[in-house]
Amino acid sequence: MSEQILDARNLLCPLPVIRTQNQVETMSKGDTLCVYCTDHGVINDIPAWCRINGHEILSIDEQEYEIVIRVRVGECR
Amino acid sequence: MTINLNDKTRRKAVALVSGGLDSMLAVKVLQEQGIYVEGINFFTGFCIEGHTHAIRKKDRDKPKRNNALWVAEQLGIKLHILDVSEDYKDVVINPKHGYGANLNPCLDCKGFMVKKATAWMRKNDFDFLVTGEVVGQRPMSQRKDTLPVISRESGAGDLLLRPLCAKLLPETLPEREGWVDREQLLDFSGRGRKPQILLAEKYGFKEYAQPAGGCCFLTDANYSSKLADLWQARGEKTYDIDDIVILKVGRHLRPKPHFKLIIAREEGETNFLRGYRKNYISMNTVSHSGPISLIDGKPDDEDLEFAARLLARFCSGRNADFVTVKVLQRNGESTNINVKPLTADEILQEWYV
């Protein structure tokens, strides 16, 4: 089980979701991806993307200028 | 209908999901026939979803949902969002079929998206493609004579099924092969929305997005005029992602052909434009509170002084004798200059892009 980091700061939605999606595709079930973002839209969009694609949100840490979302990778196709 | 999820003969369709009602209904019609559907959505750089709501502070408190993701969740389908912004430039810059009312190259755009979806379908072993297009719905891309152009030029051919108007179109392969029952497909046409609304009621969809003009900023007259101005000033039709994002932010004023000011309208835009100070000369007032401005183009010293006077008009010292403006070069070097703010009459309406 690996933990990876994705820097999606200064990207506007839906780009952080796309980068998350593309990185998750290279990972295995049970791995963790930690996504750093600045667009607050990710608080809706990354969890929605996870729900429909079978991944799990472990935590959302929202600061004034930065949001950190940890995703546990689920079953990949 | 009982659906066996392990059935290897179960057909798989990939649907173009925009986030609007039509593609939502098209997917549902197929799901009712037991077809397995996944969605695909394209990021072109001009999408209405996202972007501006992330910039303006007043909008940040109520972040909008991404409609395509929301629709996928309502339908219980997977959604793949593809970043096609690089390849899409050619569609915007050189549309073979021209533009619509603004800089929207709808017919080329639809062909491009269906082509990308066809490639995705083949790579991922899906059987056919679905769109929510309706004959006669849109003046350019959804006419009886242009729907076949999209099927043909995209290379999708008769693998492209439009469930909402299929009965008005020639049979496609999924219908001929009996993967879907043509009788249960629909015959919607024209610009009216009534049949869609009734069908949404039948399926119990209470909430859905109804984009008015189209699905992207290129259908917006103000946005298109800013893009046209950018091309005119550069002397060539080019852009990168930063350019098209910045066109959505701030007031754009072009006092001279070779430079323009992008002036933040509020705190959220000021914070956003600050992130671009390495790419542009920027200015802000230091003696009085006021917005930041980026300067796009090739201004000389005299132009910068004029830009500073213009910016000073938008700060709290607009009626002061002098305002101190900090000019920051891309390399981080800065100078302060004292300028007299332009008067309201000196700012010409035609400078507003």
Ligand code: SF4
């Ligand atoms: S409105 Fe925009 S995204 Fe929609 S078809 Fe036209 S150009 Fe493409």
